[in-house]
Amino acid sequence: MNPRSLPTLLALASAGLCLAAAVAQETKPAAAEAAPRYTTKEPSRDGTGKVYMGRETAQVVGHGAVRWLERPEREREELPLEVVKNMDLRPTDVVADIGAGSGYFTFRIAPAVPQGKVIAVDIQQAMLDVVTERQKEAGLTNVETLLGQIDDTKLPAGQVDAVIMVDAYHEFSHPWEMMTSIVRGLKPGGRVILIEYRGEDPTVAIKPLHKMTQRQAIAEMRAVGLEHVETRDFLPSQHFMIFRKPAAAASQP
Ligand SMILES: C[S@@+](CC[C@H](N)C(=O)[O-])C[C@H]1O[C@@H](n2cnc3c(N)ncnc32)[C@H](O)[C@@H]1O
Numbered sequence: 001m002n003p004r005s006l007p008t009l010l011a012l013a014s015a016g017l018c019l020a021a022a023v024a025q026e027t028k029p030a031a032a033e034a035a036p037r038y039t040t041k042e043p044s045r046d047g048t049g050k051v052y053m054g055r056e057t058a059q060v061v062g063h064g065a066v067r068w069l070e071r072p073e074r075e076r077e078e079l080p081l082e083v084v085k086n087m088d089l090r091p092t093d094v095v096a097d098i099g100a101g102s103g104y105f106t107f108r109i110a111p112a113v114p115q116g117k118v119i120a121v122d123i124q125q126a127m128l129d130v131v132t133e134r135q136k137e138a139g140l141t142n143v144e145t146l147l148g149q150i151d152d153t154k155l156p157a158g159q160v161d162a163v164i165m166v167d168a169y170h171e172f173s174h175p176w177e178m179m180t181s182i183v184r185g186l187k188p189g190g191r192v193i194l195i196e197y198r199g200e201d202p203t204v205a206i207k208p209l210h211k212m213t214q215r216q217a218i219a220e221m222r223a224v225g226l227e228h229v230e231t232r233d234f235l236p237s238q239h240f241m242i243f244r245k246p247a248a249a250a251s252q253p
Contacts, residue, residue: 013204
């Protein structure tokens with residue numbers, strides 16, 4: 001072999017090795033990729049078959065359920081006025097009621113924030129129409145409605161002091177995206193009040209997918225950067241859980 005051709009051969013061999021490495025990199029097995037956020041299973045009764053952090057999301061309650069949502073028994077079953085008292089609101093607070101439905105909680109919160117407001121957010125316009133009708137009847141000026149999307153509350157960034165979700169979070173089809181948009185909408189130090197039927201209590205006679213354990217709820221809130229502040233045990237069948245957006249957090253979780 002001509003000794004002058006040796007460097008050329010070495011250069012070609014090294015280029016070949018680089019190419020092989022690049023091809024191997026591109027064809028790496030899927031196992032090395034991040035796990036998907038959601039998985040699917042055979043849907044259970046009232047379930048969607050979509051699983052987030054080990055929990056199957058529940059089907060959405062339709063607007064035909066307005067009368068059920070407004071049933072008088074809720075006064076003793078869910079103590080709504082005690083709930084509002086425990087929200088520790090200031091008169092100027094901006095509160096977002098996410099998954100507000102017919103506004104059962106919206107209209108009980110509004111008097112507690114006379115210089116602030118309550119934004120009732122829902123994905124069903126028919127629910128928000130009920131809120132608007134009731135708002136006009138009551139002549140309230142501090143209640144607004146906001147039509148959200150299944151994966152976005154549409155809340156303005158950094159404007160909300162407190163978010164409340166009552167019997168709603170478990171039916172969000174995109175819980176991570178919803179919570180991400182909620183965290184974005186909160187002011188630094190803003191709070192999330194999450195109320196769900198107690199999943200770990202077999203005496204609570206509610207369909208399993210419409211209940212949540214505290215452990216599960218805390219894990220899902222932590223996944224978007226919220227801190228668990230405390231859980232208050234004054235409700236007959238539900239957890240009243242308080243979370244906070246860290247004061248120093250940027251607007252994105
Ligand atoms: C069981 S109702 C509860 C209504 C109200 N919070 C109450 O306690 O009376 C749940 C509500 O959550 C709403 N919802 C479901 N997914 C939603 C989402 N991604 N964003 C906003 N609202 C949602 C439904 O449309 C429904 O009105």
